[in-house]
Amino acid sequence: MKVAQLLEKRRAGWAELETMCRTLESGGTRRLGPEGVLRFATAYRSACADLALADAYQLPPHTVQYLHDLVGRAHNQLYRSKMFRWRQWGHELFVEVPRRLLFDRTLWLATAVFWGIFFASMALGYSSRSYCEDTVGVDALASVEQSFATPPRGRDANTSGAMGGFYVFNNAGIGLRCFAGGLVLGVGGLLITISNAIQLGAIFGHMFTVEARDNFIEFVTAHGPFELTAIVFSSAAGMRLGFALVDTGGLSRIKSLQRAVYQAVPTMAMAVILFCLAAVIEGFISPSSLPYAAKAGVAVVSTILLLLYVFGLGWLGRPRRAV
Amino acid sequence: MPQPQRQLDSRIEIVTPENIAFHYILAGPFRRLPAYLIDCGIILGFLILAFIVLTMTTSFGGVGGLGIGLWLLLVFIVSWFYFGVFETLWNGQTPGKRMLGLRVLSENGQPINAMQAILRNVLRAVDGLPFWGAGGLGIPFYMCGLAAMAAGSRYQRLGDLACGTIVVVERRSRLRGVARIEHPDVVRMALQLPVSFTVSRGLAHALSVYVARRERIAPARRYEIARSLAEPLAARFSLPGDTNPDLLLCALYYRTFIADSSAGSTPLSPEREAQEMADAEVTLP
Numbered sequence: 001m002k003v004a005q006l007l008e009k010r011r012a013g014w015a016e017l018e019t020m021c022r023t024l025e026s027g028g029t030r031r032l033g034p035e036g037v038l039r040f041a042t043a044y045r046s047a048c049a050d051l052a053l054a055d056a057y058q059l060p061p062h063t064v065q066y067l068h069d070l071v072g073r074a075h076n077q078l079y080r081s082k083m084f085r086w087r088q089w090g091h092e093l094f095v096e097v098p099r100r101l102l103f104d105r106t107l108w109l110a111t112a113v114f115w116g117i118f119f120a121s122m123a124l125g126y127s128s129r130s131y132c133e134d135t136v137g138v139d140a141l142a143s144v145e146q147s148f149a150t151p152p153r154g155r156d157a158n159t160s161g162a163m164g165g166f167y168v169f170n171n172a173g174i175g176l177r178c179f180a181g182g183l184v185l186g187v188g189g190l191l192i193t194i195s196n197a198i199q200l201g202a203i204f205g206h207m208f209t210v211e212a213r214d215n216f217i218e219f220v221t222a223h224g225p226f227e228l229t230a231i232v233f234s235s236a237a238g239m240r241l242g243f244a245l246v247d248t249g250g251l252s253r254i255k256s257l258q259r260a261v262y263q264a265v266p267t268m269a270m271a272v273i274l275f276c277l278a279a280v281i282e283g284f285i286s287p288s289s290l291p292y293a294a295k296a297g298v299a300v301v302s303t304i305l306l307l308l309y310v311f312g313l314g315w316l317g318r319p320r321r322a323v
Numbered sequence: 324m325p326q327p328q329r330q331l332d333s334r335i336e337i338v339t340p341e342n343i344a345f346h347y348i349l350a351g352p353f354r355r356l357p358a359y360l361i362d363c364g365i366i367l368g369f370l371i372l373a374f375i376v377l378t379m380t381t382s383f384g385g386v387g388g389l390g391i392g393l394w395l396l397l398v399f400i401v402s403w404f405y406f407g408v409f410e411t412l413w414n415g416q417t418p419g420k421r422m423l424g425l426r427v428l429s430e431n432g433q434p435i436n437a438m439q440a441i442l443r444n445v446l447r448a449v450d451g452l453p454f455w456g457a458g459g460l461g462i463p464f465y466m467c468g469l470a471a472m473a474a475g476s477r478y479q480r481l482g483d484l485a486c487g488t489i490v491v492v493e494r495r496s497r498l499r500g501v502a503r504i505e506h507p508d509v510v511r512m513a514l515q516l517p518v519s520f521t522v523s524r525g526l527a528h529a530l531s532v533y534v535a536r537r538e539r540i541a542p543a544r545r546y547e548i549a550r551s552l553a554e555p556l557a558a559r560f561s562l563p564g565d566t567n568p569d570l571l572l573c574a575l576y577y578r579t580f581i582a583d584s585s586a587g588s589t590p591l592s593p594e595r596e597a598q599e600m601a602d603a604e605v606t607l608p
Contacts, residue, residue, distance in 0.1 A: 002580060004581045061528070062499055069493075080434055158386055173403070176445055
């Protein structure tokens, strides 16, 4: 059969597939209806067959190009991305992540590095003011001092709401950048963790030396556990990505990174949740006029929850050895 | 089956599980930038609109601060997750990508999942380096992403590499039929060609490329290009030496693709043809 005839015969089928692609692109499968979906699959298969035989049919090059485009377009409508699966994510967050955190050495490295340097920097900041000025900056230090000049005696609901939103935007943003930075040259996560620990430690150390010390302590107590843990979690998740580039376990670097992604992302998701919890506390409880005991109570409860999460859930989900 | 890397230009071949191979054009940085700018415009417009609406409604109730708080929460969600959520819900496309016909796919041609969509966009924080301006609102210059794209063969920025994704162009070409050349001279020449001569695949390909493009070539150049193929053919068909090369190629094209000289034979169904092709390949050495 001559090509001209063949094209005439197939043209209707291809045009139908093209129309159905357009319908799917604009409205999804519902607009096509069940029969339409069946017809779509048939039309896709026959277009695929035509493409596979294009060489044998001696189709002109621009027709082959058309078929490549058409089949690619239909393929993207036939195979669709998987939606969020809530149950699967629940399993990830409450079974897989704690287990991974408990048994993954990057978390303990991140914890050790962060808290070690934090306390060292706090001691330095406590003993010398010039150290704080060098690390944090004179202006930043002054603005921190100024913001704690008055005791946290209740903001109106307005300011609390505004600040709550700001804390999510700012802190969770820092956490996500900390996580993404973990990718830089494999050790970016380590560097960012160290720099965060030095800065925070210097501010804490310095604030213990000034008059407004009690105001400062009262403010940071309630949300401290969630927020600092969230920073450690996001550093750990970032380090997991970065270290996958360094220690590949015999895979190519890209493959090793792609494998680490599936471990790091849920951990980061948990960190974002913690940042949001911390922001709610920081916006509404920390600056309120509640007695210090209540704020300390919040801190104790959140610490217990975190310990239960990592050690309790982590231990429950531990990898079982076959007996 | 591992395939040798055959990619020379930005065209990649994807083999689906049904064992069908088709081509995509990879989208380079300069195709992706306009889509990105459109998306940024949408984000900016949405945030400004949301700011106006939220502050207006909440200040009527006397809780303007709550409006600012909600807006900042919205800024966080939209600036970090706009791309990821759209790419999950819209099958690898954001509004900007849809407008310009781009799509994100996994490296093997499968659609991306939610995790890939979210992560490849969170990693914009690295790809966007260096940032002009501070904090979360700095303007990204995407030098890291550009460097990664330049280093690889598939225009993948770091976020793409980490998630195993590629960005392809979804082209919409229109179907054009066989070029119609039914000039009487062509038909007359076609009748002079020997019936026994069968056109090989390579020759058929060359003919159809030539005829598809000859309209856009000046006659003198046409003559020059056609001559290198037409002269040996004319000698083989024992046609006179002054035969017009362009005419000869058109005639051969006409006979191969359009005129049905074998009017008596019954047209085969594609399945039978495919079967016969397969049989022929098996029996041939």
